[in-house]
Amino acid sequence: MNWGVITPLLIFLFIIFAIGFWSNKLVLKSNSFLEGYFLGERSMGGFLLAMTMVATYGSASSFIGGPGVAYTRGLGWVLLSMTQLATGYFTLMVLGKKFAIVSRQYKAVTLIDFLKERYQSKTVVLLSAASIILFLFSSMIAQWIGGARLVESLTGLSYSTALFIFAFSVLVFVIVGGFRAVALTDTVQGVVMFLGTLILLIATIKAGGGVSNIISDLAAENPNLISPFGADGSLTPSYVSSYWILVGIGVVGLPQIAVRAMSYKNSKAMHSAIVIGTIVVGFIMLGMHLIGVFARPVLPGIKIGDTVMPLLSMKVLPPFLAGIVLAAPMAAIMSTVNALLILVSSALVKDVYLNYIKPKANDGHIKKVSFSVTAIIGIIVILFAWSPPDLIVWLNLFSFGGLESVFIWPVIMGLYWGKGNKYGAIASMIIGMGSYILFDRFYPNAFGFHTVVMPIILSLVGFVAISLVMKPKVSDMQVGLEK
Amino acid sequence: MKKTEAPLDKRFKIAHREALIGVILVIINFIWWYGFSYGLGSAKVEDYQYIWGLPAWFFYSCIVGTLLMIVLVSLTVKFFFKDVPFEIEEEEKL
Numbered sequence: 001m002n003w004g005v006i007t008p009l010l011i012f013l014f015i016i017f018a019i020g021f022w023s024n025k026l027v028l029k030s031n032s033f034l035e036g037y038f039l040g041e042r043s044m045g046g047f048l049l050a051m052t053m054v055a056t057y058g059s060a061s062s063f064i065g066g067p068g069v070a071y072t073r074g075l076g077w078v079l080l081s082m083t084q085l086a087t088g089y090f091t092l093m094v095l096g097k098k099f100a101i102v103s104r105q106y107k108a109v110t111l112i113d114f115l116k117e118r119y120q121s122k123t124v125v126l127l128s129a130a131s132i133i134l135f136l137f138s139s140m141i142a143q144w145i146g147g148a149r150l151v152e153s154l155t156g157l158s159y160s161t162a163l164f165i166f167a168f169s170v171l172v173f174v175i176v177g178g179f180r181a182v183a184l185t186d187t188v189q190g191v192v193m194f195l196g197t198l199i200l201l202i203a204t205i206k207a208g209g210g211v212s213n214i215i216s217d218l219a220a221e222n223p224n225l226i227s228p229f230g231a232d233g234s235l236t237p238s239y240v241s242s243y244w245i246l247v248g249i250g251v252v253g254l255p256q257i258a259v260r261a262m263s264y265k266n267s268k269a270m271h272s273a274i275v276i277g278t279i280v281v282g283f284i285m286l287g288m289h290l291i292g293v294f295a296r297p298v299l300p301g302i303k304i305g306d307t308v309m310p311l312l313s314m315k316v317l318p319p320f321l322a323g324i325v326l327a328a329p330m331a332a333i334m335s336t337v338n339a340l341l342i343l344v345s346s347a348l349v350k351d352v353y354l355n356y357i358k359p360k361a362n363d364g365h366i367k368k369v370s371f372s373v374t375a376i377i378g379i380i381v382i383l384f385a386w387s388p389p390d391l392i393v394w395l396n397l398f399s400f401g402g403l404e405s406v407f408i409w410p411v412i413m414g415l416y417w418g419k420g421n422k423y424g425a426i427a428s429m430i431i432g433m434g435s436y437i438l439f440d441r442f443y444p445n446a447f448g449f450h451t452v453v454m455p456i457i458l459s460l461v462g463f464v465a466i467s468l469v470m471k472p473k474v475s476d477m478q479v480g481l482e483k
Numbered sequence: 484m485k486k487t488e489a490p491l492d493k494r495f496k497i498a499h500r501e502a503l504i505g506v507i508l509v510i511i512n513f514i515w516w517y518g519f520s521y522g523l524g525s526a527k528v529e530d531y532q533y534i535w536g537l538p539a540w541f542f543y544s545c546i547v548g549t550l551l552m553i554v555l556v557s558l559t560v561k562f563f564f565k566d567v568p569f570e571i572e573e574e575e576k577l
Contacts, residue, residue: 093505
């Protein structure tokens with residue numbers, strides 16, 4: 001065991017727990033358990049909002065997987081990762097004030113609430129709940145595995161012990177604290193991610209003997225490492241550009257991000273969140289991926305990409321600092337898992353149970369059900385992560401793109417196109433999901449683009465066409481949404 | 484529904500304009516990013532220019548591009564984004 005590294009990590013976990021218990025007191029005091037637990041009562045200020053979006057979005061892949069790929073592919077992968085800069089401002093600007101106003105009118109607490117009120121359709125609700133549960137469940141398991149692997153590599157404990165420690169801390173925390181706890185710790189985690197990136201970037205440049213030195217070492221090894229086309233020349237402009245859709249603008253359709261766009265206090269909070277979010281996302285994405293590339297001359301010959309980050313931190317930093325830096329991916333994974341767990345349990349409790357099974361439950365009953373559902377999901381996830389079935393791994397691979405194809409148009413068109421109706425939404429969700437699976441299986445990277453591009457185009461066509469063909473009765477139309 | 488339609492329209496007008504600004508910013512971001520990376524980066528690696536030790540295409544596309552977007556986003560938020568109340572109750576008080 002490497003106590004020099006583990007001590008700062010334990011301190012970090014302790015702080016996170018303290019915040020969880022403190023915010024739980026606030027939730028128990030608040031008037032509506034449901035809004036408090038799942039939404040933090042729409043009370044988030046700008047800094048909190050920006051940080052919670054960054055922390056939710058920045059996951060295991062930004063800190064472990066991404067730098068690992070950058071290590072093998074070179075600067076071309078950093079270029080690709082910068083497509084994520086748009087998430088910092090685009091999501092909040094486009095969902096923006098309209099989403100905030102409309103979701104308050106609807107009294108919506110989750111993305112599904114919004115869709116339910118907008119389209120007045122049981123099918124839309126059940127389709128959304130099903131895709132959220134299916135995709136987020138599996139991506140949660142993947143994050144969980146990542147977290148356990150990190151604990152494993154730091155402590156030398158066995159995988160199952162590491163998984164247990166990691167899962168236990170996350171679960172206790174989410175169950176007692178709910179959304180507000182998640183948002184608050186996201187802030188701490190976001191700050192840790194930011195500092196961790198800064199420290200490691202500086203240390204790596206120093207260890208490599210300066211930027212010019214590192215770049216010429218890279219060019220001497222393989223000139224393509226410093227070109228935009230990747231080490232083997234396989235990163236074509238059209239493929240890299242399509243990441244603008246997958247991780248840039250498509251993020252609007254991710255339920256875990258969208259729910260944050262309805263939870264802020266006022267428009268001032270939104271304005272400062274846009275600016276802070278852009279700065280933090282830009283810095284973390286650029287920094288982390290650049291670190292991955294710069295690690296190559298410093299630490300040559302690493303075969304498994306996922307180990308680049310931990311190995312590098314322990315090599316270029318004194319143990320205590322390494323502990324702080326490695327708290328960053330830990331923070332990223334924890335905050336993503338927290339958010340997903342809350343989201344899946346809100347889909348089950350709020351959107352299915354309260355809507356269709358027991359609509360008249362009182363606050364005490366809801367509280368009991370929310371706690372136990374969150375706990376049960378958590379335990380099932382642990383069991384799956386223990387020995388992940390192949391299906392889960394496969395589902396997780398397209399969880400991002402799949403969710404985007406399902407939700408992007410029902411959300412965007414629901415907000416900005418008065419003529420959009422439930423038939424269009426249902427068609428677009430089914431086409432999005434179906435064509436994503438088919439393209440992924442039979443024609444991945446169609447026309448040189450990432451797989452996500454075609455399904456998003458097809459589901460847009462489906463939404464518009466079916467909405468125009470199937471006109472609903474006037475009574476179905478939503479008041480206040482037409483311009 | 485007894486919602487007052489007129490003030491709602493006004494808030495939505497602001498919201499629509501700001502969403503459009505978001506779209507425009509993404510387009511600017513994309514053009515800058517694509518133009519510099521593939522414009523300068525497509526040359527032979529031996530012919531690359533370097534700024535601060537980094538290849539020029541990367542410096543302009545990723546470093547300057549990120550800073551540029553941060554500045555643009557801050558400016559648009561400061562000068563073009565308007566404060567609007569979100570709650571109906573607040574609206575009625577006005």
